[in-house]
Amino acid sequence: MPDTTARVLQLLGLLQARPVWSGPELAARLGVTTRSVRRDVERLRQLGYPVHASHGVGGGYQLGAGKALPPLLLDTEEAVAVAVCLRLAAGGTVAGVGEAAVRTMAKLDQVLPAPLRAQVAAVQDATVTLELHPVEVDPEVLLVLARAIRESVQARLDYVARDGTASERRIEPYHLVATGRRWYLMAFDLDRDDWRSFRIDRIGAARTSTFTFSPRECPDPEDYILRSVGSAWPASASVLVRLPLEQARTDIGSWADLEEVDAQTTRLRAGSERIEDVAWWLLRLPVEFEVEGPDELRRAYADLAARATRLAAGG
Template sequence: MATTTARLLQLLGLLQAQAVWSGDELADRLGVTPRSVRRDVDRLRELGYPVQSSRGLGGGYQLGAGRALPPLLLDQDEAVAVAVCLRLAAGGTVAGVGEAALRTLAKLDQVMPAAIRAHVAAVQEATVTVEYQAATVDSDALLVLARAIRERHQGRFDYTAKDGAATSRRVEPYRLIATGRRWYLMAFDLDRDDWRSFRLDRMSEVRASTFGFTPRPAPDAETFIRRSVSSGWEYEATVRVRCAIDEVRDRVGGWGTLTAVDDAHCELRVGAHDLDMLAWWLLRLPADFEVLDNEELVAAYRRLAVRAGRIADGGGEADAG
């Protein structure tokens, strides 16, 4: 009986994790025969859980809508992951989520076993959330797009571009990407017949269509967003860094293009919308560098040098005249 109960709970967890499962997939995950899966599904239905089944291509088992919903089943790793995400959400970029995240954390703490609660508490005590200025997005829009991605339904929304131009877009949504400061949607734009990235804070009237779509071959989401974000910089510069390329690769990540010059030098092509922010960001590199092609950036460093010198001398104001 204990084994059967444990398997039923595991089955419920699987049905929560994915929209549709075939009988063979569930049997493989549970380590039983398809016939045992059918019996377990019948047991769940007897207990009031709305498990639906369908035949044919794309068919299988799924949790349906109904009054009797399954309990939230979390193992130790999942509980810790949820707690960390909720802690980040409490000080994050989704409008209206902070208070709800804290309430959810409190409820989660009440129902978790003592051993798991101790692990979650350790993570919470060791974590500090530092707020910074970031573009907030509407939580309803985020959920609508996430659901459309999961159910493979087209999405529609009004969009305001950087230059203020307003358009209505029809897309096949594929991925949501959070960069820390902003949320982006990677989608196939049906009217432009091409892949596009959209900032969620520039969207309005976000809604899911009833039209489904068949997923097409898609580019890597992280690489696509990095390239899209960096393609419209107001300021760009190339700097020659006095160290080997491997010494700065991790610092640069995907936010610039590195090229090896020799064993002791490399060049970095990078951009930003704010010149001073670009100057400060480059100062994080672990070696000195030379600006090769942007005099405005050189002038920005001169301004920063004057300010830094003034601060180093005691923070006094510069002499008038």
């Protein structure tokens, strides 16, 4: 009996990981016969999980949305509360919470009945959050992309570049990366035959297709986003921080391009729309640093020093 219970839970996990499984595929994964798979599917149905079966080409077993929820056994009010909180947390500032919230949202959304989805959307639309530097990210876009990544299916994006140029992009999505208040998508652009990063708040709409893809060998997501986004800023700077690389990562955080110079020194590169913004951001570092360049950054600090002197004198 314990083996059967463990196998049923494993079957449930497989059904949640991919839209459709054939009987032979499930049997191979579970190490049983297709007859055992049919019995385990029936056990899931008896527990309230809506497992659908279809025949023919492209058919198989599919976990549908219905009354049953994941093993937390949430009731209607609890499910709505959890879904709303996850959507709000997806735009939060606590490190790691945003990514986890999107992953959980994608799992919960898969089994959330349509009436509950409508309730969640209604609460979301009626909620206003106040942020010092608001960045609007559509939770539905995050959900579509998260599901596309999990299921390895192609997607189409309505995207607006920094210069205002609008285009439709056909992509293979690989990773969602949260950096402070911004979200980025790392994807392979099929029309440009190369890797690209996309700011989520510039995606007007995202649609999945029926075409699956075999994942390619891809660059490190965090490193790729940092470098691609940093190289796109019109103003950038480089400074030397008197900290070992690992300590710099801990004290400064990941949203900067950090490079080891020696055992006690780390090079930090940062960018923004204006060099004055970079200067202000670097002043918030918890350690002293030495400016490598550009000269515009030194002039920005000279202007700030002169202004601070005037303010200190009551000017």
